[in-house]
Amino acid sequence: QKEVEQNSGPLSVPEGAIASLNCTYSDRGSQSFFWYRQYSGKSPELIMFIYSNGDKEDGRFTAQLNKASQYVSLLIRDSQPSDSATYLCAVHSYGGATNKLIFGTGTLLAVQP
Amino acid sequence: DAGVTQSPTHLIKTRGQQVTLRCSPKSGHDTVSWYQQALGQGPQFIFQYYEEEERQRGNFPDRFSGHQFPNYSSELNVNALLLGDSALYLCASSFDDGTYEQYFGPGTRLTVT
Numbered sequence: 001q002k003e004v005e006q007n008s009g010p011l012s013v014p015e016g017a018i019a020s021l022n023c024t025y026s027d028r029g030s031q032s033f034f035w036y037r038q039y040s041g042k043s044p045e046l047i048m049f050i051y052s053n054g055d056k057e058d059g060r061f062t063a064q065l066n067k068a069s070q071y072v073s074l075l076i077r078d079s080q081p082s083d084s085a086t087y088l089c090a091v092h093s094y095g096g097a098t099n100k101l102i103f104g105t106g107t108l109l110a111v112q113p
Numbered sequence: 114d115a116g117v118t119q120s121p122t123h124l125i126k127t128r129g130q131q132v133t134l135r136c137s138p139k140s141g142h143d144t145v146s147w148y149q150q151a152l153g154q155g156p157q158f159i160f161q162y163y164e165e166e167e168r169q170r171g172n173f174p175d176r177f178s179g180h181q182f183p184n185y186s187s188e189l190n191v192n193a194l195l196l197g198d199s200a201l202y203l204c205a206s207s208f209d210d211g212t213y214e215q216y217f218g219p220g221t222r223l224t225v226t
Contacts, residue, residue, distance in 0.1 A: 004155075032213050043203055043220040044156065049212075088155055092213040100146065100169055101205075101215055103155030 003027060004091050006104035014112050019076040021107050023089030026070070032092040033065055033072045034101065039085045048074060079111045115140050117206050117218035125224045126194050134189040134221045138206030144168075145187040146215060147179060148203040156203055162187050163209055191223075199225045 005024045013019045021035075032051055036044035050056045050063040050072065062075040072091075076083055086106040093102075118137045126132050138145050144163045148156035158171035162181035181187045185206075191198055201222050205215035 034214070036217075043201070043217040046214060046216055049214055051212075090155075100158040100161060100171065101156075101213070102158070103148075105153070105155045 003102045004089055004104040006087075006089050006107045008105055009108040010110045011107055012110045012112060013079050015079060015081060017079050019079045019083065019109055019111070021074040021076075021087050021089075021109065022071060023073065023104055024071045025089075025091045025102075027091065027093050027102075028067075028070065030067075030070075030091045030093045033063070034090040034092070035061075035063060035072075035074045036088040036090060036103075037083075037085045038088055038106065044088055076109075079109075081111045081113050084109055084111045117142075117204060117216055119202075119204050119218035119221050121221060122219065123222045123224075125226060127226055128194055128196060130194050131190065131192045132194060132223060134191075134202050134204075134223075135186065136189070136204030136206075136218055137186045138204075139216050142206035142208050142216075143185050144207045144209050145181060145185065146205045146207070147187070147189045148205065148217075149173075150201040150203055150220075152200075159189070194225045196225050199223060 035048040038044045048063040050065045056063045060077045064073045088106045089104040090101040146161040147159040150156040160170040165181045176192045178190045201220045204218045207215045
């Protein structure tokens with residue numbers, strides 16, 4: 001079982017719609033969760049982080065965390081063609097010697113004009 | 114406020130050669146992590162440096178080594194290059210405050226022929 005799993009996509013949504021990206025993780029000790037956006041040929045850009053159960057909103061982005069079900073999601077409202085990119089979910093676990101981010105393989109989002 | 118910088122941007126090497134990649138962290142950050150990202154994959158953790166010492170290491174062979182300098186900048190060295198080392202090498206900087214928010218530099222694209 002992969003530590004962080006994402007659907008590779010592509011996820012295709014029309015312009016103006018809500019894009020929903022999901023991520024599951026295996027380590028119940030995980031405490032910090034991150035969403036990165038990566039345009040083709042570029043490096044990942046941190047767009048959201050969430051530490052507590054529930055929702056966290058920042059502009060058009062909402063991160064949702066459910067630790068009991070071990071999933072984290074990212075909602076993008078009013079999707080724009082410029083949102084077309086790969087979205088990487090990353091998880092950090094506290095405890096022991098672990099001090100790194102574990103990434104999923106990313107979900108490719110395509111926003112159709 | 115300067116972000117994370119990396120050099121060089123691109124590099125082409127031959128099998129068996131050695132390479133050194135460089136990273137300067139974001140202003141105020143004291144921790145540097147290195148990741149390898151193969152095409153179509155999420156970043157894979159190589160190691161992390163804090164206070165000039167390797168604090169955590171991922172599942173990479175000893176051919177991969179690093180260093181952190183007193184000004185927090187860092188180097189990644191790879192010896193005896195293999196074709197499979199071709200990837201995007203990412204440096205991420207963070208502040209050791211328990212939040213683990215990591216910010217990536219633009220990356221170095223290494224091609225081994």
